[in-house]
Amino acid sequence: MVMLPWLKHQLATLQPCLKCLLCDETSESTRLPLCSDCERELPWLREHCTVCALPMHSPDLICGDCQKQPPSFTTVIAPWSYSFPIDSMINRFKHQAQWPLGRLLGDLLGDYVQHSFDHGLTRPDVLLAVPLTPHRQRQRGFNQAQMLGKSLSSQLHTPLQQHVLARIIEAPAQQGLDALSRKKNLRNAFVVKPDAGLHGLHIALVDDVLTTGATAQSISRLLLQAGAARVDIYCLARTPKPGSLLDLY
Template structure:
């Protein structure tokens, strides 16, 4: 065993350090392709709603929307604001199939979620990626939420199920729509597979960006109807309310 340990140490020493995907400088890590300077300059989410993660001026607050009408999901766990360079990284991953960026984002998200567990967050039993319609999946060639969920599963040792949820109605692109229109579009867009064994389970939806929360709300409603005990959301980035100015 001692010989094997020394061999692993020797091989690790021979392994080259990685190039940062953002600045192309050599990193201080042999596992993550991002340097310390670039990682520190990412738009980390500071003050936010403790339920939906809406960016807020202070910490430990609940936003007005969640106070007036608490969402069906329990908690959103998200490391970043949707601003530069995270927004560019997500777009390049999602729409231009730059998978190394997707793997990096998934790895960093895994570290963030694990830190939340270490701080007392209840651990989910199962990861469920937010689904695409079959047509959108064919066009894009992959589901970015599935790739993120796979990365999280490896980091957190939580199983992922890719076929428990399906999107049965294609709606217009959600990014440019207001909250009311999003809710109408998503009212009957999703369904839980008949074979999905979610009764009594604490589930975590996995997605790239949370904007109004309409998708998470619609999926949570279906999962709770199917018997889930709790639904959380793990995602990469959270958008502020339109017109909100935040100090980054």
Template sequence: MALLRPLPLQRPAWLRLRRHCQLCDETTDHPRHDICTACEAELPWLGAHCQVCALPLPAPGMICGACQKKPPAFARVEAPWRYAFPVDSLITRFKHQAQWPFGRLLGELLAEHLLHAYDEGLPRPQALLAVPLARRRERQRGFNQARMLAGWLSRALQIPVPDDWLSRTLDTPAQQGLDAATRKRNLRQAFVVNAAERVEGLHLALVDDVLTTGATANMLARLLLQAGAARVDVYCLARTPPPGG
């Protein structure tokens, strides 16, 4: 008499782990992230933008007037989104309310964007550098959102994040809401490169949450190039639209 093999136990559907979209709270079948395909499609993807600073433009493949008139120190900005709803709200909740899961979700999606860009020919940097915060501001906030983003990118991209190559020596006023000229004045002598001998000849990428005027990124890129870096790119979550755009 043939023995019947017991059927494998099947977990009831209600016991299986269900993942929910962080934006709409509906169940998601996304293979990697806690966001549903509908919400992901509705994010404010950058679209046509300046090939240098990623400023949103009306047509692809162009370089904005500001970059043509005075090219920045950084070579290229990579950002998946415009700074618009709901990405702006998610960044605010991550940055100012310590809701880290939103930052991690956006960071993981940024990593996917960068991996695709590498496949399309974007040169891969040798190290990621988080834009530093002043010590007082970091103590008040409890963390540096750029450093957290850099850490998530590092794990996904397999690129190291040296933690002590850049520091902020002056606690300048917050840049948010200031015009470009005031931002530049704030940043004079605000940063220092601590590892000039280690950056020499390297391709580096600065990591931050949002690029607005680009003054901070430009200042840091200039300092790194002066210290001997071969190239500096900028990786961020979102790019602000032009004034009135």
């Protein structure tokens, strides 16, 4: 049936007009509150290490750290470099509980991971979210990684296992610590439940930001020891190496 022009116009006016969460202009999308201009201006992660996603000046290379000491995880999938405005968006979601930003970031991450699947990334069997201690989660009111994991689970049709990992040690926040301090901070901080049933599974671990990779490395090692066959990391952003020229962007 051919739709009459006047009816097509009437139906279009019934569709909600979404406002861009960054500039408050009208979004061209009926699904995402983000206009095309702001989407183009996001700090998309372009050339990066094929293992840990560290921003680099050349594509399809492995960074020196991953060559010298290969991590336990196989690859990191991250849409953005941790710089403006993504850093502000993540912090407002994480520390100020701005749910609309969290939903937008989760939807965009899902689109990016699906795009990676379409270009050869192997689909995981299950998703896991980096856990908080019960005390920290009560303080914050939610676990941002778990919220992102739920969004990805829905979009990618992949189950999110919520009771496999636990954080048992309340250590100081990782933010502001150097790589060595982060590793010490995480010593014995996480456990995998004895009946997790991970043998032979390809797992994607979900977090918000990957900085030194200490959290990802610590948990990935535990998951492999528990029988997992492969661990990938899905996160929103990757932090450039401190002091690098890429750290300025």
